Amino acid sequence: MTIPAPAIGPRLKEERKARAMTLTDLASASNVSRSMLSQIERGEANPTFATLWSLTQALGLKLEDLTHVGAPILPISAIKIAPAHFTPEIRSEDGLCTLRILSPAESVGALEWYDIQMNPGGALISNAHRHGACEHLTALDGDFEIEVNQIVETVSPGATARYPADVPHSIRNRGARAARAVLVVRF
Amino acid sequence: MTIPAPAIGPRLKEERKARAMTLTDLASASNVSRSMLSQIERGEANPTFATLWSLTQALGLKLEDLTHVGAPILPISAIKIAPAHFTPEIRSEDGLCTLRILSPAESVGALEWYDIQMNPGGALISNAHRHGACEHLTALDGDFEIEVNQIVETVSPGATARYPADVPHSIRNRGARAARAVLVVRF
C-alpha cells in the first residue's frame, strides 16, 4: 500500500455516538458483528468494502463522509465574508462576459458556482470537463441559450437548465439586453 | 450484509481501460497484486478499504465515483429545462420571504441551492443542520444579515458569506428594500 488510507475508525465511532447507538445497536442495523465494529473503530481491522458499505448505509453516511476533508468545516461562530471587491472575476476577451467566482477556493475541481453577467452577443464556449461533470444554469435576468452536441435550448428568467458538461458545451446571450445567471458546476 | 454493496468491479475495469493501463500497470501504480485486481474486477473478491483506497488514488478517482449513482449523468445531448413556473417555491408564513429551489431533487440532503427573495423585515431562522453542514450566501441585490452563535455580519451586494450551518443560524433583511441572494448549502 503506497498511500495510507485515511483513518475511518474514529469517524465511525463519532457518528455512532452522535446517534446514541451502542455497538450492539449498530451491529443489528448493519449486520456486522459487534467485535468487528469494535476492531474497526479502534483501527485494529481494515473492513472490506462490503462491510464498510453496510456501515455507511446503517449510519446514513456517504463513503465520502468518512474520508472527506472537504465540506469546509468552518470554526464555530465564524462567518467568513468575501467582499464583492475581493470576489475573483474572469472577464472574456471581448468584454461581453463576466464570471464572478462565488465558490470557495477549496471547492475547485469538485463544486464551483458563479455569478455570470453576459451582454448581448456574449458567449462562453467550453471544452469537455472531466467525466460525469454537469452544469446547472439558472437565468436570473434576461435569456440564455445553451448548446450541447448541437442541441440548443433557451433558458428564460427563473428557469434552470441542467446539462452534461463532460462534452463540449456553450452558453450564449443572443438577446437584445444584458443577462444574468447563476451557474453551478459539479465535477 | 443487509444491503448488497454496489458492484465496483466493472467500474474499476472501465476506468483502468480508459487509462490504457494493463493489470500489471495498475498493480505497479497501486501496489495491489495483479491477481487481486483481476479478482476484484470480476467480482470474485471484496477488497478491503485500504486496497480500495490505493486503487482510487492510483486511478485518480474518488470513492464516490465508484458508487455514485448520483452526480446526474444526463444522457448525452440532453438539456433538461426546469421552467420558472415548475421551480419549487417555499414561502414564509408572513409572506416576506420566498425560496425558489434551484437544485435538482436528487441533490437533496447533499447539496442544495436556492434563489432567495426577502422583503424588509423578512427572516429565515434555521435549526442546526447535520454535522459539517455549511452555507454560502451571496447577496445579489440588497443587504442581508447573517447570525451564527450571536455573531452577526452584514452581507452587501456582490459579497458572499460562508458560515457553519450545523448550529442554529439565521438570515435576515433588516434593510429598507427587498433583497435577493443565492444560497448554497452543503451537507
Next chain:
DNA sequence: TGCGGTATTCCACTATAATGGATTATTGTC
C-alpha cells in the same frame, strides 16, 4: 462503596482477502 446491568473487548475459530508464480488466453505480426 457495592451491585447489577450492559457496553466493549478478548479469544479461538472459520472464511476469505491478497500474494507470487505458473498457466492459459489474447493479440498483433508475418
Next chain:
DNA sequence: GACAATAATCCATTATAGTGGAATACCGCA
C-alpha cells in the same frame, strides 16, 4: 495459420477479516 509477446486468470499459500460466545470494563443508582 504459426509464432512470439504479453495480458489475464488460476493455484496454493499466508495473513487477516469477521464471527459468536466469554470475559472484562464501564456506568448509573442506591
